[in-house]
Amino acid sequence: MAIREPADPASTPPSTARAERNDRSRWNWLLILPLLATLIPPLYNRENPRLFDIPFFYWYQLAAIAIGVSTTLIVYRKTRA
Amino acid sequence: MFDNVNGVELTVFAVLFAAVSALGFVAARWRKAETLEHLDEWGLGGRNFGSWITWFLIGGDLYTAYTFVAVPALVFGAGAIGFFAVPYTIVVYPILFLVLIRLWSVSHVHGFVTPADFVRARHGSSTLALLVAITGIVATMPYIALQLVGIEAVLKAMGVTGHVPIIVAFAILAAYTYNSGLRAPALIAFVKDALIYVVIIIAIIVIPYKLGGWDVIFGAAEKKFAESPNPADGVLLPGPAQLQYATLALGSALALFLYPHSITGVLASRDRNVIKRNMAALPAYSFVLGLLALLGYMAIAAGIKPITNNAGKVDSNTIVPLLFDNMFPSWFAGIAFAAIGIGALVPAAIMSIAAANLWTRNIYKEYLNKDATPAQEAKSSKIASLVVKVGALLAILALDPQFSIDLQLIGGVIILQTLPAVAIALFTGWFHRWALVAGWAAGMLVGFLTLYQIQQKVFGPDGTVTIAKQHFGGSAFPLSKLGFDTTTTIYAGVLALLANLVVCVVGTWILRAVKVPDGEDTTRTSEYFADRDDPRVHDVPEVVH
Numbered sequence: 001m002a003i004r005e006p007a008d009p010a011s012t013p014p015s016t017a018r019a020e021r022n023d024r025s026r027w028n029w030l031l032i033l034p035l036l037a038t039l040i041p042p043l044y045n046r047e048n049p050r051l052f053d054i055p056f057f058y059w060y061q062l063a064a065i066a067i068g069v070s071t072t073l074i075v076y077r078k079t080r081a
Numbered sequence: 082m083f084d085n086v087n088g089v090e091l092t093v094f095a096v097l098f099a100a101v102s103a104l105g106f107v108a109a110r111w112r113k114a115e116t117l118e119h120l121d122e123w124g125l126g127g128r129n130f131g132s133w134i135t136w137f138l139i140g141g142d143l144y145t146a147y148t149f150v151a152v153p154a155l156v157f158g159a160g161a162i163g164f165f166a167v168p169y170t171i172v173v174y175p176i177l178f179l180v181l182i183r184l185w186s187v188s189h190v191h192g193f194v195t196p197a198d199f200v201r202a203r204h205g206s207s208t209l210a211l212l213v214a215i216t217g218i219v220a221t222m223p224y225i226a227l228q229l230v231g232i233e234a235v236l237k238a239m240g241v242t243g244h245v246p247i248i249v250a251f252a253i254l255a256a257y258t259y260n261s262g263l264r265a266p267a268l269i270a271f272v273k274d275a276l277i278y279v280v281i282i283i284a285i286i287v288i289p290y291k292l293g294g295w296d297v298i299f300g301a302a303e304k305k306f307a308e309s310p311n312p313a314d315g316v317l318l319p320g321p322a323q324l325q326y327a328t329l330a331l332g333s334a335l336a337l338f339l340y341p342h343s344i345t346g347v348l349a350s351r352d353r354n355v356i357k358r359n360m361a362a363l364p365a366y367s368f369v370l371g372l373l374a375l376l377g378y379m380a381i382a383a384g385i386k387p388i389t390n391n392a393g394k395v396d397s398n399t400i401v402p403l404l405f406d407n408m409f410p411s412w413f414a415g416i417a418f419a420a421i422g423i424g425a426l427v428p429a430a431i432m433s434i435a436a437a438n439l440w441t442r443n444i445y446k447e448y449l450n451k452d453a454t455p456a457q458e459a460k461s462s463k464i465a466s467l468v469v470k471v472g473a474l475l476a477i478l479a480l481d482p483q484f485s486i487d488l489q490l491i492g493g494v495i496i497l498q499t500l501p502a503v504a505i506a507l508f509t510g511w512f513h514r515w516a517l518v519a520g521w522a523a524g525m526l527v528g529f530l531t532l533y534q535i536q537q538k539v540f541g542p543d544g545t546v547t548i549a550k551q552h553f554g555g556s557a558f559p560l561s562k563l564g565f566d567t568t569t570t571i572y573a574g575v576l577a578l579l580a581n582l583v584v585c586v587v588g589t590w591i592l593r594a595v596k597v598p599d600g601e602d603t604t605r606t607s608e609y610f611a612d613r614d615d616p617r618v619h620d621v622p623e624v625v626h
Contacts (some may be wrong), residue, residue, distance in 0.1 A: 019186070019353065019610040023179060031175035038168035039331055041323040045161075047316075053295035057317055061167045062371045065266050068171040072178060072361040080354055 093415025105257030141270030146231030146425035157375025205600025238402030515590030524581030
């Protein structure tokens with residue numbers, strides 16, 4: 001199976017060059033934040049403070065979804081094609 | 082078969098089920114292509130789905146009926162550990178953000194349909210591609226079978242017993258998948274998600290109100306786990322379970338997008354931005370999943386007793402359907418049941434398409450019919466999708482469903498072993514092809530050995546401990562078995578992955594040192610950044626022989 005190749009590497013379109021810059025952007029480091037917030041259970045494995053009578057363990061992790069969404073959204077907007 | 086059936090529930094369920102089935106057949110004409118006799122059309126819906134369709138499709142794909150039934154059941158039985166589904170679906174998107182766009186780009190330049198297609202081109206090894214394809218098929222089959230467990234739980238709660246209804250449901254599913262390909266689940270996913278959202282939002286407001294508030298709900302759960310002699314349960318994580326919680330969440334997240342069916346959803350999207358936007362928007366489902374998990378505690382507070390099957394085993398998967406049956410008027414319970422039932426159809430369809438594509442691209446075309454035309458490829462996939470579904474049906478009907486549950490547990494561990502060859506390889510071509518093969522084998526071995534040693538214990542009320550299952554009793558591997566003086570447990574899949582990675586790295590050093598030839602990498606660095614307007618990217622690959 002042969003694949004069409006551009007005539008020479010210089011013909012790589014600007015969008016691809018831009019995508020490469022975006023993929024290497026420092027903004028991407030922000031994506032570590034939600035991992036740190038959720039993969040260390042001692043941070044949130046406690047009962048108090050409660051919110052609407054729900055133990056901290058549960059409402060914290062539901063709230064952490066917002067951390068995930070906002071960081072991913074910021075990175076998307078900063079690196080969008 | 083229909084003794085003690087709730088007529089209203091069953092009628093609502095059947096009407097909704099019939100309506101989405103009709104939708105499945107009509108889907109063939111939605112966003113009509115010139116022909117469905119091409120794998121890019123039948124198997125990837127034309128590779129042209131925008132943000133909304135992709136969101137519904139991937140959401141419908143990942144959050145399955147089995148998830149909706151099994152996660153609350155786990156919370157019902159063991160408490161906090163079952164909530165791992167929330168961190169799992171939080172971390173998955175940031176991790177995949179940068180991985181999937183690269184996979185999309187290189188796949189669209191080369192016309193890859195499956196992860197094994199990529200492996201073959203990246204590492205120049207058809208052996209490795211075959212291993213990845215077989216791993217994908219084996220891991221997906223029990224997952225399809227488990228969707229049936231979800232439907233079965235709902236049917237049981239309505240009082241319907243016997244195998245005929247399941248066979249009918251799956252026959253309908255098989256027929257419209259054959260007919261419409263990926264367009265069918267994409268269209269049905271809209272209905273499924275709308276139903277799920279409505280049901281969950283109402284449930285999460287009405288049930289706590291009826292039970293007397295969250296205080297009462299968590300109070301009942303604390304009382305249950307305080308009385309239970311099992312040291313591993315509780316409303317909070319017991320100390321030794323914390324590592325298991327974190328590694329299970331991380332391991333499940335890494336495994337999720339190695340499953341061929343999730344890659345199918347990603348490759349069907351239109352451009353890189355669609356994927357990025359979806360990584361930000363998909364956690365909306367995580368929120369619903371978190372709320373669903375809490376239904377497990379509501380079932381405790383409501384005093385729900387799971388149905389015991391003919392063999393005398395308690396089927397805790399029935400607690401969510403029973404809770405709805407208990408708390409809601411029949412017509413609404415019927416809608417909720419339909420949401421779960423339809424929730425089984427979408428992923429089952431996508432999974433069977435993905436497994437069929439692996440078969441066609443990496444076994445049929447690679448070994449059986451090298452000169453297959455696009456039409457022959459599409460035909461082969463359509464037939465394979467039927468075979469896969471019949472296999473799943475037989476696995477549930479002829480074997481103990483527990484067998485499928487065990488297999489799915491193993492499936493998560495084995496699919497994780499394709500991480501170096503598929504996901505890490507998107508960033509580096511450094512690994513030697515034979516080191517990847519050896520790493521895969523090492524990961525498989527460690528995975529099986531650890532899962533084999535995990536026992537399932539039952540704690541009697543009088544303090545006695547009996548071994549319910551000698552082997553494959555869960556995924557929490559006690560580190561004490563490795564000689565550590567601790568009660569801490571870890572997710573077996575992560576342990577297997579570590580072994581895999583060590584062998585990949587050391588193996589690559591050794592093979593380079595003794596100058597074993599590398600495979601030819603036919604991908605180029607710039608191809609990993611190609612977007613829709615790159616002339617090398619085409620929706621339908623033009624294969625030049």
